[in-house]
Amino acid sequence: MLEDLKKKVCDANLRLKDEGLVIRTWGNASGVDRKSGHLVIKPSGLDTNGMKPRHMVVVSLETGEVVEGELNPSSDTPTHLELYRAFNRIGGVVHTHSVYATAYAQVGRDIPPLGTTHADSFYGAIPCTRALRADEIHNNYEACTGKVIAERFASINPSQMQAVLVAQHGPFTWGSSPDAAVENASLLEHMAKLAVLSTSLTPYPKPIPQELQDKHYFRKHGPDATYGQK
Amino acid sequence: MLEDLKKKVCDANLRLKDEGLVIRTWGNASGVDRKSGHLVIKPSGLDTNGMKPRHMVVVSLETGEVVEGELNPSSDTPTHLELYRAFNRIGGVVHTHSVYATAYAQVGRDIPPLGTTHADSFYGAIPCTRALRADEIHNNYEACTGKVIAERFASINPSQMQAVLVAQHGPFTWGSSPDAAVENASLLEHMAKLAVLSTSLTPYPKPIPQELQDKHYFRKHGPDATYGQK
Amino acid sequence: MLEDLKKKVCDANLRLKDEGLVIRTWGNASGVDRKSGHLVIKPSGLDTNGMKPRHMVVVSLETGEVVEGELNPSSDTPTHLELYRAFNRIGGVVHTHSVYATAYAQVGRDIPPLGTTHADSFYGAIPCTRALRADEIHNNYEACTGKVIAERFASINPSQMQAVLVAQHGPFTWGSSPDAAVENASLLEHMAKLAVLSTSLTPYPKPIPQELQDKHYFRKHGPDATYGQK
Amino acid sequence: MLEDLKKKVCDANLRLKDEGLVIRTWGNASGVDRKSGHLVIKPSGLDTNGMKPRHMVVVSLETGEVVEGELNPSSDTPTHLELYRAFNRIGGVVHTHSVYATAYAQVGRDIPPLGTTHADSFYGAIPCTRALRADEIHNNYEACTGKVIAERFASINPSQMQAVLVAQHGPFTWGSSPDAAVENASLLEHMAKLAVLSTSLTPYPKPIPQELQDKHYFRKHGPDATYGQK
Numbered sequence: 001m002l003e004d005l006k007k008k009v010c011d012a013n014l015r016l017k018d019e020g021l022v023i024r025t026w027g028n029a030s031g032v033d034r035k036s037g038h039l040v041i042k043p044s045g046l047d048t049n050g051m052k053p054r055h056m057v058v059v060s061l062e063t064g065e066v067v068e069g070e071l072n073p074s075s076d077t078p079t080h081l082e083l084y085r086a087f088n089r090i091g092g093v094v095h096t097h098s099v100y101a102t103a104y105a106q107v108g109r110d111i112p113p114l115g116t117t118h119a120d121s122f123y124g125a126i127p128c129t130r131a132l133r134a135d136e137i138h139n140n141y142e143a144c145t146g147k148v149i150a151e152r153f154a155s156i157n158p159s160q161m162q163a164v165l166v167a168q169h170g171p172f173t174w175g176s177s178p179d180a181a182v183e184n185a186s187l188l189e190h191m192a193k194l195a196v197l198s199t200s201l202t203p204y205p206k207p208i209p210q211e212l213q214d215k216h217y218f219r220k221h222g223p224d225a226t227y228g229q230k
Numbered sequence: 231m232l233e234d235l236k237k238k239v240c241d242a243n244l245r246l247k248d249e250g251l252v253i254r255t256w257g258n259a260s261g262v263d264r265k266s267g268h269l270v271i272k273p274s275g276l277d278t279n280g281m282k283p284r285h286m287v288v289v290s291l292e293t294g295e296v297v298e299g300e301l302n303p304s305s306d307t308p309t310h311l312e313l314y315r316a317f318n319r320i321g322g323v324v325h326t327h328s329v330y331a332t333a334y335a336q337v338g339r340d341i342p343p344l345g346t347t348h349a350d351s352f353y354g355a356i357p358c359t360r361a362l363r364a365d366e367i368h369n370n371y372e373a374c375t376g377k378v379i380a381e382r383f384a385s386i387n388p389s390q391m392q393a394v395l396v397a398q399h400g401p402f403t404w405g406s407s408p409d410a411a412v413e414n415a416s417l418l419e420h421m422a423k424l425a426v427l428s429t430s431l432t433p434y435p436k437p438i439p440q441e442l443q444d445k446h447y448f449r450k451h452g453p454d455a456t457y458g459q460k
Numbered sequence: 461m462l463e464d465l466k467k468k469v470c471d472a473n474l475r476l477k478d479e480g481l482v483i484r485t486w487g488n489a490s491g492v493d494r495k496s497g498h499l500v501i502k503p504s505g506l507d508t509n510g511m512k513p514r515h516m517v518v519v520s521l522e523t524g525e526v527v528e529g530e531l532n533p534s535s536d537t538p539t540h541l542e543l544y545r546a547f548n549r550i551g552g553v554v555h556t557h558s559v560y561a562t563a564y565a566q567v568g569r570d571i572p573p574l575g576t577t578h579a580d581s582f583y584g585a586i587p588c589t590r591a592l593r594a595d596e597i598h599n600n601y602e603a604c605t606g607k608v609i610a611e612r613f614a615s616i617n618p619s620q621m622q623a624v625l626v627a628q629h630g631p632f633t634w635g636s637s638p639d640a641a642v643e644n645a646s647l648l649e650h651m652a653k654l655a656v657l658s659t660s661l662t663p664y665p666k667p668i669p670q671e672l673q674d675k676h677y678f679r680k681h682g683p684d685a686t687y688g689q690k
Numbered sequence: 691m692l693e694d695l696k697k698k699v700c701d702a703n704l705r706l707k708d709e710g711l712v713i714r715t716w717g718n719a720s721g722v723d724r725k726s727g728h729l730v731i732k733p734s735g736l737d738t739n740g741m742k743p744r745h746m747v748v749v750s751l752e753t754g755e756v757v758e759g760e761l762n763p764s765s766d767t768p769t770h771l772e773l774y775r776a777f778n779r780i781g782g783v784v785h786t787h788s789v790y791a792t793a794y795a796q797v798g799r800d801i802p803p804l805g806t807t808h809a810d811s812f813y814g815a816i817p818c819t820r821a822l823r824a825d826e827i828h829n830n831y832e833a834c835t836g837k838v839i840a841e842r843f844a845s846i847n848p849s850q851m852q853a854v855l856v857a858q859h860g861p862f863t864w865g866s867s868p869d870a871a872v873e874n875a876s877l878l879e880h881m882a883k884l885a886v887l888s889t890s891l892t893p894y895p896k897p898i899p900q901e902l903q904d905k906h907y908f909r910k911h912g913p914d915a916t917y918g919q920k
Contacts, residue, residue, distance in 0.1 A: 023650070025688075026577065026580070043689065044687055044688050044689065045687050045688030045689060046688075046689070071689055072688070072689055072690075075679065075686065075687050097577045099653060099654055099657060100657060102575060102577060102654055102657075103654060103657035103658045103660075103661060104661065105575060106574040106575040106654065106658040106665060107574075107658050107661045107662050107665050109661065109662075131668075131669075132672070134669070134671050137669075137671045137672050137675050138671065138675075141675055168574075168575055168576060168668040168672060169575060169576045170575065170576065170577065196657060196660060196661065199660065199661055200660055
């Protein structure tokens, strides 16, 4: 079942490794099929060497139970499930420990929009969640990770901001497809690197003004976009 | 028309990608033919994969209108036009979001001449423009970007300083040809990296004295240059 | 004798070079055969180019004397011996001067557990030893290096923390085999890099809480681990 | 004449480029033949692409005049001459603008011996010269660059410290041969990188004690060295 989606999810996981966003087995990509109510995700701890679409695990979006697949799904599956439930228009989710984004997550700070490069891809500061409480760590930790992300997005549009940092942990991104989520993981890492470099020049660089963010973001995104070819 | 210039502009855009100065489609190179009054520039949002000279767009230097080409010209075309108009001896313009130079642009600082490496290529501090005002962002944003560059160069010789940082945005460079502009984009990034590293050792490193700047710059540039082979 | 272990030790030394953890001849890996009471280690100053298992040197774990081999053993052999004696369940030891870990050793600081990436691999802060005293430098320096490591681990479990920084010097790691020790050297360098980046954002980033360390470490290690495939 | 030395000097210049210590034409290596009183050096501004031993220029150590060669010698030739005259046991000299070492030169600071990695290769802090005075910049600038290096080494043994930073400029290194000088340029860059990383953790890291420097330096260098194979 879902052969096409399995291939897309497998390819997304391979691209994460190729781009250096994931080392070892520290990351995962998934995709969702809203019609059938199924999520397809990388198996837990499986190396990308020799990884094939048939290794992907199919999980019920409603119950979180494995529907098909011989391997255990990623240990982060409950986080992915929460994100697909909270953001009902997204088609793919990615989790990495890419170094610059993780550095920001480790200090618990949003990545401010310091330049137009950021504004071209992300609308506003890339938010960092609060740290999980002890009870959230003890009970349903991975699901709670998804819940604090959803909580952080109470007043943020997940279509315009397709990335988040989980405090003390690392980044999650999403998009219309597994590959779009990988693209956002790559863009996030790039913005984090730019922000680290700017911060090395001055401790608290100032975000760019709202009108410049609007100009650049909406030049490339939404109904009035003028960038590129029609 | 302008087949030779189209090839040069295409090559310049490909070199930007090869040298890692541009990722995705975030940058552009153009060239000008002063005789015919035409500018040749990369299409908007076109990936360099498979990009050919015939994809380049020809634009009137006077009116800014497309003269030849099936694709939309780069969204930064009005900035390029302003630079060719303001600096009437230059033959090529390049825009990138290269990381070290962009880090400086994001904090709105000139790159000071901290050593002879800098002075060998750039005469004085590499200037950063003021930020654009809200009205400049709202009306003719890309043209205003060119105008604040020209404003910043009121008392700077654009032949001796072939690079600028646009505050909150990133670098533009120019030169006698599209390829010379790319070379300057590469040199700029190198100087920015050296300055970031020096700043990591001490927050405000001191510029080198004027006589040392003169010695190194004019050893390599201008009528009294002694460097290299005759 | 010990042909299989010689191959493993040789491979471990080659991997150190391949992964960029060792440059020049600045590092070494060894393995131990507890039954025969012998340690197998890289020769002193030997380049990895053309290095073969037959070049490995066999040393008595009890006396420290060469049992087999035509070349001098690594100058750090006495440190390795001390570690095998102090930590009697380990099978391999590695020493490198990898840059991020060495940067921490040079400032004499533990690498704090700043995120779950760290906690997935190391339980607690990666400890840094005290500096050696003058008398320890003058007499049996290399053995004393091993002794200060053992001293630092008085109340640390060397199975849960398989890495250490020797102050003013650099990292040592260990594991169940020579290859496992190399893996830990690689993981250590990655955590050090993440910590350097976080520290560039804020001078003293806060360690994550104990419960989050427990959650991540024991999700992957020990009898209750759930990560990966059974 | 000096065919063998020309090959060594050419190879040294090529290695500088291969190791990334020199970009563009920003660096040079030379060698000396004490018997004939000649120095062999890279031509000024010549790219390493297609560079051959026959392009090397032979210069008189006494007069500084070109003895053989069709191209102009490196503009830094007078600096090399001063070094060969001041340090009469060295056989090769190298100049680069490698980024980490140049960052230190740009802030005018010695690179302190922060760890045993440094002490294994350099005995003491790698010294930075004073800045040149205006009169030294105006008259015989390149020769004065050599003279301030010699001045800085008034009480330093150039056999134990084969590297220097020229303030506001960059590094020079030397050794028993052109290749040994390149090796030292590479080691210097590595120590500078380690020192930059340590400084990013704490602004003024403390040098290691003298006895530890002695231990490591003399373990590898001089008559009592024990490192490596006999």
